[in-house]
Amino acid sequence: MSENKEIITGSDFKRMIAGAYSAFLLEYENINSLDGTSLADQNCPGTNMLRTMGSAAMAIRDISNDSIGAIACSVSNCAVLGARGNSGVLLAQIFRGIAKGLAGKYDVDSSVFGKAFQFGILYAHRTSVEEAERSIIITAKAVAKGAYKAVRANRPISDILAEAIKAGDEALKKSEAQNNPVDAGAKALMVLLQGCQSGLDGNFVSPVLIFSSGTKKSHTVPEPENDIVRPYCVQLTIYNCKAAVADIKKILAKYGNMVVIERKMHDMLIHLHMERPGLLVEQITGWGNSYDIHVDNMADLHKPLILGHPLNKLSILAVASDEKVVFELQDRGALVIMTDTEKQGLAVGNFVNTVHSDIAEKYIILSNDVNMNLMLYQAKRLLGKRIEVIYSNNTDEQLAALKVYDEKMSLEENAKKMENAIRRFRRSVI
Incomplete structure (x- = not known):
């Protein structure tokens, strides 16, 4: 057998991502069912x-x-911060593992790319914090095992994906033979693999043009433009700035969000979240004599944040899905983050952006839904010691926790006290 000299490029990986997205567009409603x-x-x-x-x-x-390493990093960063629901977090971790396996590479051979996919499975497994393994992880292990020989033999990536899909299909048939229902997680993993294979081969047909902002789309399909993520936190000082604040705001609003501008004497301090920080350098040319730029990737684990001037030492951030309970939570001293009006949920990045707003130095986050548990677990990993998460399941539990909050206590002391309050409340309603 001749030696495989196949090279996987960044363009190949982009087609795989487009193919995977197209596959989910076709199958997401089936997964919902x-x-x-x-x-x-x-x-x-x-x-x-x-x-x-x-x-x-x-x-x-x-x-x-x-x-390919840079493209995989961009995909990973945006998937991690754009992850919605616990299912989205698991999917994002697959991309994080792939990015780790491709880090620093311009292009790779089939073996390296196959190993990067195995890294993806490992990262998704690590994110599952429960003792019982989820079906998606069990299927993923079967997929990884099925592709192992093809990776070791340095087979073409199309063969590696084919072996992975074959192993996954066999695992699903075995599960069905045991009268187990088809599981959404296992189905989603197969959709991902099949979409990547179709994208690599160029054999996919998308029901929408995903990279066209002017294309008319079905109102029932979420538009990807609404899920654009800006993963880089840029803090910039322009010395002896010649530009006016109003002009700076107008220009930077095109490139980022969370824009905060503060003038100090002749200098200008700017904070914003961007998709591509490199665009900023061109825009600020001529605004001042010199510049001091700090760029932080908010999708990095435990990345220390550069604090501005927080208004409070400690604040509580409570999640609410019903406007009727907002005032009740606020009356108990909580800041409220609402799920979006169309009930399409929050993303991990919503919590990261809120913490980056520097309303407080540290936060206690009160969830109201078990569907957010992995999202908040991921937010904790990203934000480190700046937050503690209280896994409350509804508004009544949130209120029980808020009742014992003491602003004079530390983050850790309050978190422990509030968790105990929720435990007592749960025992009282049994």
Whole structure:
């Protein structure tokens, strides 16, 4: 047998991402109709994964870097922060593992790319914090084992994906033979693999043009433009700035969000979140005599944040899905983050952006839904010691926790006290 000399390029990987997104567009409603227990998403796991995949796909729509490592990093960053629901977090972790396996590479051979996919399975496994393994992880292990020989033999990537899909199909047939229902998580993993294979081969047909902002789309399909993620936090000082604040705001609003501008004497301090920080350098040319730029990737684990001037030492951030309870939570001293009006859920990046707003130095986050548990677990990993998460399941539990909050106590002391309050409340209603 001749030696395989196949090279996987950045363009190949972009086609795989486009193919995977197209596959989820075709299958997300079917995934929604299946048992989603292995993803712990009680509502719309398919939609959550589609929107997470949309964040990943939009990351590469205009990217000019041809390096497969850089493209994989962009996909990973946007998927991690754009992850919706517990199912989206698991999908995002597959892309994080792939990016780790491709880090620093311009292009790779089939063996390296196959190993990067195995890294993806490992990262998704690590994110599952429960003792019982989810169906998506069990299927993923079967997929990884099935592709192992093809990776070791340095087979072409199309063969590696084919072996992975074959192993996954066999695992699903075995499960069905045991009278187990088709699980949303296992189905979603197969959709991902099949979409990547179709994208690599160029044999996919998308029901929408995902990289066109002017294309009319069905109102029932989430538009990927709504899931664009800006993963880089840029803090910039312009010395002896000649530009007016109003002009700076107008220009930077085109490139980022969370824009904060502060003038100090002749200098200008700017904070914003961007998709591509390199665009900023061109825009600020001529605004001042010199510049001091700090860029932080908010999708990095435990990345220390550069604090501005927080208004409070400690604040509580409570999640609410019903406007009727907002005032009740606020009366108990909480800041409230609302799920979006169309009930399409929050993304991990919503929590990261809120913490970056520097309302407080540290936060306690009160969830109201088990479908957010992995999302908040991921937010904790990203934000480190700046937050503690209280896994409350409804508004009554949130209020029980808020009742014992003491602003004079530390973050850790309050977190422990509030968790105990929720435990007492749960015992009282049994």
